[in-house]
Amino acid sequence: MKRKVTLKQIAKELDVSISTVSRALSNSKEIGEETRQKIQAFAKFYNYKPNNIALSLKNRKTKTIGILIPEIVHHFFSTVIRGIEIIANQRGYNVIIGLSNESFSKEVINMEMLANGSIDGFILSISKETLLHQDYHHFKETISQGIPIVMFDRVVNDIDCDKVIVDDYNGSVNAVKKLISTGCKNIALITTMDYVSVGKLRTQGYLQALEESKIHPKASLILKLDDSLALEEHLDVLEKEIEQFFMNNEKIDGLFAVNELYAVTAMKVARKLNLNIPEDIQVIGFTDGVLSKHARPSLTTISQHGQKIGEQAAHLLIDRLELDDEEDDIEEVDFERDMNFKTVVIETELIERDSTK
Numbered sequence: 001m002k003r004k005v006t007l008k009q010i011a012k013e014l015d016v017s018i019s020t021v022s023r024a025l026s027n028s029k030e031i032g033e034e035t036r037q038k039i040q041a042f043a044k045f046y047n048y049k050p051n052n053i054a055l056s057l058k059n060r061k062t063k064t065i066g067i068l069i070p071e072i073v074h075h076f077f078s079t080v081i082r083g084i085e086i087i088a089n090q091r092g093y094n095v096i097i098g099l100s101n102e103s104f105s106k107e108v109i110n111m112e113m114l115a116n117g118s119i120d121g122f123i124l125s126i127s128k129e130t131l132l133h134q135d136y137h138h139f140k141e142t143i144s145q146g147i148p149i150v151m152f153d154r155v156v157n158d159i160d161c162d163k164v165i166v167d168d169y170n171g172s173v174n175a176v177k178k179l180i181s182t183g184c185k186n187i188a189l190i191t192t193m194d195y196v197s198v199g200k201l202r203t204q205g206y207l208q209a210l211e212e213s214k215i216h217p218k219a220s221l222i223l224k225l226d227d228s229l230a231l232e233e234h235l236d237v238l239e240k241e242i243e244q245f246f247m248n249n250e251k252i253d254g255l256f257a258v259n260e261l262y263a264v265t266a267m268k269v270a271r272k273l274n275l276n277i278p279e280d281i282q283v284i285g286f287t288d289g290v291l292s293k294h295a296r297p298s299l300t301t302i303s304q305h306g307q308k309i310g311e312q313a314a315h316l317l318i319d320r321l322e323l324d325d326e327e328d329d330i331e332e333v334d335f336e337r338d339m340n341f342k343t344v345v346i347e348t349e350l351i352e353r354d355s356t357k
Contacts, residue, residue, distance in 0.1 A: 005046045014039060065317060066119035068098045068110055070127045070154075075260075075289030076306045077125070080152060083310020084123055091318050093120075102227070104129040108138045120321050121148040123313045126156065128227050132195050134158075150317045152309050154197055162316040163343045164309050168198050168286075171302040171348030172205025173212075175256050175284045178300070178350060180213045182357040184254030184282055188221040190242065190262040196227065202258040202286060221249060225262070235265070242269045253281055260287040264295045267355065271296075283355040297354035305346050312344045 011018045016035070024031045024039035025048075031039075065088055069077045081097065088095050096119060098110035107127045114122070122142065130136070131154065139159045143149055152164040179187050189206045192199030203222070210217045223245045228234055242265055246252060257263035263285025267277055275281050277297055285292060288303035 005043070005048055010039065010042055010046075010048065014042060062118060062120050063092060064094045064096055064119045065314070066096050066098060066111075066114040066122045066124075068100060068107065068114075068122060068124035070100050070102045070125055072097075072099050075291075076153075076287050076304060079306030080125075080310040080313070083307035083312075084314045085310075086307075087311050087314035087318070091314075093314075093318060100127040100130075102128045104133055104135065111138050111142055115142050115145065115147055119147070121150070121317045123150045123152065123310075123317055125152050126154040128154075128196055131156070131197065148317060148320045150313045150320075152313045153304075156197070160341055162313075162320065162341050164313045164316065164346065165343060166198070166304045166309065166346050167348050168201035169205040169208070171286065171304075171350075172202040172256065172258075173209045174348070174350055175286070175302050176206050176209035177213065178352075178356060179254035179256065179282055179284060180209065180215070182254075182278075182282060185215070186221065186249070186251045187215070187254035187256060188223070188245070188249060188252045190223045190225065190245075190255065190257040190266060192227055192258060193224055199258050206256055221252070238262075238265055239269055242266050243272070246270065246273055246275075255281060255283045257283070257285045260285045260289050260291050260299070260301065263299055263301075263355075264291045267295060267297075267299070277355050278357050282357060284350075288351050292351075292353070295355070300353045300356040301351050303349045303351050305349065309346050312346065316342060316344065 007018050007021050011021045014021070016039070020031060020035070021039055024036040025043060027036070065084065067081060067084055069081070071077055081095075085095055096114060098114055100107035100110060104127060107130055111122065136156060136158055139149060139161075143159070143161060149159070149161040150164065151159065151161060153166060155163045155165055176187060187206075187210065189203065191203045191206075194200045194203070207217050223242070225238070225241060242262075246269060255263070255266055257266055263283055267283050270277055270281050270283070277283060282300075284300045284302070286302045286304070288301040292299040292301045
């Protein structure tokens with residue numbers, strides 16, 4: 001039984017372009033007779049058939065982008081959406097927003113629903129449950145249908161697609177070095193479990209900054225919290241966990257938290273324990289949101305530049321969609337081809353406020 005071939009494979013075997021193969025198989029007069037006959041003979045020998053399903057998917061255009069995020073009431077994600085909408089509207093696209101609520105099943109359902117003729121491509125941040133299970137079949141299936149994906153913030157190396165990420169590692173290094181430069185000797189870390197990629201990278205940045213400053217990291221100064229404690233109904237439990245952490249480590253004079261909520265909650269607990277900020281303990285959080293600006297005292301943070309992330313993600317996706325449009329004369333869409341995927345890294349910025357000296 002002869003192997004099944006694609007346009008790309010025919011082009012490679014005969015050392016011509018994919019467009020040349022496509023036009024030759026359509027009997028285009030633009031292709032010389034000898035080349036046309038050679039290509040047609042090769043395709044016939046290997047029983048080449050156009051991929052009509054791929055073609056129908058390829059030709060369907062809605063001028064709509066699907067955005068899939070884990071949380072809707074979150075300053076970072078709202079700023080990313082703002083950035084996406086600005087660029088999408090400028091370039092003639094609409095957006096539809098889906099919400100996973102950090103659930104794997106909801107993420108899958110949302111993608112299946114939106115991919116069924118509603119959108120041309122996705123911009124998404126992966127749910128924590130998906131990261132925990134490491135089940136990415138729905139992303140791979142979506143891409144195999146000819147629907148491009150751009151991932152932002154929470155991404156995985158297993159999926160070949162364009163990505164926009166925050167420089168979590170160096171942002172964390174800079175935050176901890178700020179605490180060290182202002183005299184902190186016992187710097188604590190409040191972080192997430194390691195399966196959340198951004199928490200893992202921020203933890204690595206914390207450890208690197210200590211190492212570079214010749215400060216020996218202590219396991220007792222690292223508090224890894226269950227992500228469910230970030231939910232509103234569990235905030236009292238979050239406070240108790242952090243309070244016990246402080247009571248077990250009375251010499252803490254600096255604290256780096258991998259998200260805004262952990263940092264603001266830690267400051268609340270510090271005040272409860274009669275610690276003055278920043279005189280007794282200095283605090284820095286990651287993500288410069290509404291809580292940071294209105295906390296007491298105002299919180300020094302690492303800004304992720306969410307709007308810029310959204311703008312970059314939208315440009316990447318629309319560029320990919322419009323590149324595909326230019327190739328519409330190709331009869332078969334080869335989704336296995338090397339797409340030269342890009343990863344754009346957004347630099348962070350230290351925003352100094354009253355929680356540090």
